[in-house]
Amino acid sequence: MKTSIATVSVPGTLREKLEAIASAGFDGVEIFEQDFITDAGSPRDVGAMIRDHGLEITLFQPFRDFEGLPGALRTKAFDRARRKFDVMNELGTDTVLFCSSGHPEALGGIDRAAADFAELGEIAAAQGIRVGYEALAWGRHVNDHRDAWEIVRRADHPNIGLIVDSFHTLARGIDPETLRRIPGDRIFFVQLADAPRIKMDLLYLSRHFRSMPGEGDLDVTAFTRAVMATGYAGPISLEIFNDQFRGGMPRNVARDGYRSLLALMDDVRRAEPEVVADLPAFPPRATVDRVSFIEFASQGQDAEALAALLQSLGFTKVGRHTVKRLTLWQQGEIRILINAEPGDLAASIYRAHGTSIYDIGLSVGSAADTIGRARALGADPFAQPLSPSQTDIPAIRGLGGSVLHFLDDSAALSDVWATEFTPVARPGPGVGLTRVDHIAQTMTYDEMLSWSLFYTSLFDMKTAPMVDVTDPDGLVRSQALSAPGGAFRITLNGAESHRTFAGAFLADSFGAPVQHVALATDDIFATAAALAETGFASLPLPANYYADLAARFDIDPEVLARMQALNILYDRDAGGAFFQLYSQPFAGGMFLEILQRDAGYDGYGAPNAAFRIAAQKRLQRGKAMPAR
Ligand SMILES: O=C(O)c1ccc(O)c(O)c1
Numbered sequence: 302m303k304t305s306i307a308t309v310s311v312p313g314t315l316r317e318k319l320e321a322i323a324s325a326g327f328d329g330v331e332i333f334e335q336d337f338i339t340d341a342g343s344p345r346d347v348g349a350m351i352r353d354h355g356l357e358i359t360l361f362q363p364f365r366d367f368e369g370l371p372g373a374l375r376t377k378a379f380d381r382a383r384r385k386f387d388v389m390n391e392l393g394t395d396t397v398l399f400c401s402s403g404h405p406e407a408l409g410g411i412d413r414a415a416a417d418f419a420e421l422g423e424i425a426a427a428q429g430i431r432v433g434y435e436a437l438a439w440g441r442h443v444n445d446h447r448d449a450w451e452i453v454r455r456a457d458h459p460n461i462g463l464i465v466d467s468f469h470t471l472a473r474g475i476d477p478e479t480l481r482r483i484p485g486d487r488i489f490f491v492q493l494a495d496a497p498r499i500k501m502d503l504l505y506l507s508r509h510f511r512s513m514p515g516e517g518d519l520d521v522t523a524f525t526r527a528v529m530a531t532g533y534a535g536p537i538s539l540e541i542f543n544d545q546f547r548g549g550m551p552r553n554v555a556r557d558g559y560r561s562l563l564a565l566m567d568d569v570r571r572a573e574p575e576v577v578a579d580l581p582a583f584p585p586r587a588t589v590d591r592v593s594f595i596e597f598a599s600q601g602q603d604a605e606a607l608a609a610l611l612q613s614l615g616f617t618k619v620g621r622h623t624v625k626r627l628t629l630w631q632q633g634e635i636r637i638l639i640n641a642e643p644g645d646l647a648a649s650i651y652r653a654h655g656t657s658i659y660d661i662g663l664s665v666g667s668a669a670d671t672i673g674r675a676r677a678l679g680a681d682p683f684a685q686p687l688s689p690s691q692t693d694i695p696a697i698r699g700l701g702g703s704v705l706h707f708l709d710d711s712a713a714l715s716d717v718w719a720t721e722f723t724p725v726a727r728p729g730p731g732v733g734l735t736r737v738d739h740i741a742q743t744m745t746y747d748e749m750l751s752w753s754l755f756y757t758s759l760f761d762m763k764t765a766p767m768v769d770v771t772d773p774d775g776l777v778r779s780q781a782l783s784a785p786g787g788a789f790r791i792t793l794n795g796a797e798s799h800r801t802f803a804g805a806f807l808a809d810s811f812g813a814p815v816q817h818v819a820l821a822t823d824d825i826f827a828t829a830a831a832l833a834e835t836g837f838a839s840l841p842l843p844a845n846y847y848a849d850l851a852a853r854f855d856i857d858p859e860v861l862a863r864m865q866a867l868n869i870l871y872d873r874d875a876g877g878a879f880f881q882l883y884s885q886p887f888a889g890g891m892f893l894e895i896l897q898r899d900a901g902y903d904g905y906g907a908p909n910a911a912f913r914i915a916a917q918k919r920l921q922r923g924k925a926m927p928a929r
């Protein structure tokens with residue numbers, strides 16, 4: 302299988318694009334004509350530069366408005382084609398994409414278009430060129446791959462074939478199974494792109510909102526399975542027009558593309574093993590059973606303040622690391638570490654970001670397989686010097702330079718707590734916190750797709766629809782990802798403005814990755830009552846919020862009064878009820894959440910987010926204002 306990506310998908314100058322594409326691991330590139338024209342090199346020089354990067358030119362594109370034109374326009378279109386074939390020969394590529402015409406004077410008619418392509422086929426054959434015809438979803442007369450195929454079939458020329466693009470088929474709601482009846486050797490090229498399912502003009506959606514396969518809502522896997530089942534053996538190429546990617550870092554965009562393409566082809570292979578050839582073998586998506594630990598980087602007085610907060614939340618300091626300045630706090634199955642070791646990554650994280658959660662330990666089916674898949678998909682492995690008594694726990698880099706460690710039931714990894722920590726106390730009674738429900742990460746809006754791809758390509762996790770959260774000073778987009786049964790949940794919060802609570806946290810902490818952690822209890826009223834005794838300060842909510850709850854839901858007035866007294870928030874959906882309680886912000890905008898969810902409630906209390914943010918900001922402003 303040959304992997305490819307269109308130059309239009311990656312930001313930068315042509316040279317920057319090629320460097321990024323080659324280093325991500327692609328075999329080839331589609332040259333988007335504009336990227337070639339803007340370069341100062343001759344076609345031969347550009348071709349040589351591409352090959353010097355170890356890349357093949359898989360396609361030259363696009364040639365627009367060719368078929369169905371009358372008179373002089375038709376003559377000019379053929380002349381244009383000849384000139385472009387010459388350029389292609391100098392560049393060193395033999396396949397070109399002709400997209401269906403949008404020309405206002407194009408006449409339509411399947412036989413007219415077929416006749417144009419039959420004639421073009423002769424010219425192409427003489428110049429050693431293969432022409433692939435693609436139906437644009439907004440083409441004037443041809444906007445469906447089935448019609449494009451009929452034109453190619455009737456043109457009946459060996460140098461004229463079909464090009465299919467998942468966007469054009471899936472965004473129009475055309476059943477991808479219809480591809481299975483096209484002979485694979487008549488398909489000259491395959492382009493892949495995903496997109497969000499939003500009602501929008503298709504041209505606009507395609508030119509601005511395409512995304513890497515797996516980042517959107519289209520069934521690119523079904524499309525690719527159908528194409529591969531035809532026997533198609535040419536390049537598989539990404540063609541992604543996306544506004545955010547245009548402003549991104551070339552290397553990151555190319556790396557994400559390669560990651561998404563490999564994950565996709567692996568899915569196709571697992572569904573239809575006989576249709577995918579020469580894809581390197583790597584393990585399936587990892588199953589995450591739970592969050593095994595959460596590690597803070599903190600030192601000195603900040604670490605003491607954090608320890609006091611954990612104590613007020615009912616955690617017990619149960620262990621001290623045998624060699625490092627690392628303490629282990631526990632309650633239920635929740636383990637929290639505070640790392641004050643001077644030489645560790647934790648120390649540099651603390652210096653750069655202040656107290657922050659920089660390391661998350663996940664309990665997975667197989668730590669070795671998880672690392673195997675992560676490496677295959679281009680994740681960065683993480684390691685730091687260990688003392689001889691320390692266990693080498695497999696790890697990779699996560700969001701914002703943070704770390705993800707993987708633990709499993711293997712002999713070496715299952716007893717790290719016993720072997721590396723000296724017990725200092727038995728866990729106390731606690732306040733009823735049982736497990737980590739979810740981890741909330743904050744990033745810029747432009748990074749959201751990249752991080753959702755990171756998690757969904759590596760772990761068995763699904764994305765929930767994006768929701769808008771209003772902050773008094775801007776909008777925050779929030780997307781949840783969850784493993785089956787909610788065993789592991791992450792919410793990604795994309796801030797567009799530094800003035801939002803999320804954006805200010807991001808700016809003030811120089812990009813620290815975790816803004817809050819939600820801990821589960823089976824009885825939030827009992828937990829809140831216990832917390833009232835420990836000196837824990839919850840986030841106060843206004844009476845208006847509770848009046849609104851009373852209006853929206855049928856809550857027993859006595860229960861509602863207790864919720865108000867304890868600052869408990871509420872939500873309900875068809876699956877059940879959901880209760881939340883927040884800590885006051887600490888360490889520059891971090892906070893903790895305590896929640897109780899019915900088994901059937903799969904959300905995160907999104908309707909409450911705006912009230913939570915307003916309350917947090919009110920508290921911050923109150924603290925910032927001098928006492929009078
Ligand atoms: O948006 C376009 O014009 C365009 C051009 C070439 C393609 O292959 C495509 O899918 C879209």
Ligand SMILES: [Mg+2]
Pocket residue numbers: 435466492540
């Ligand atoms: Mg295309």
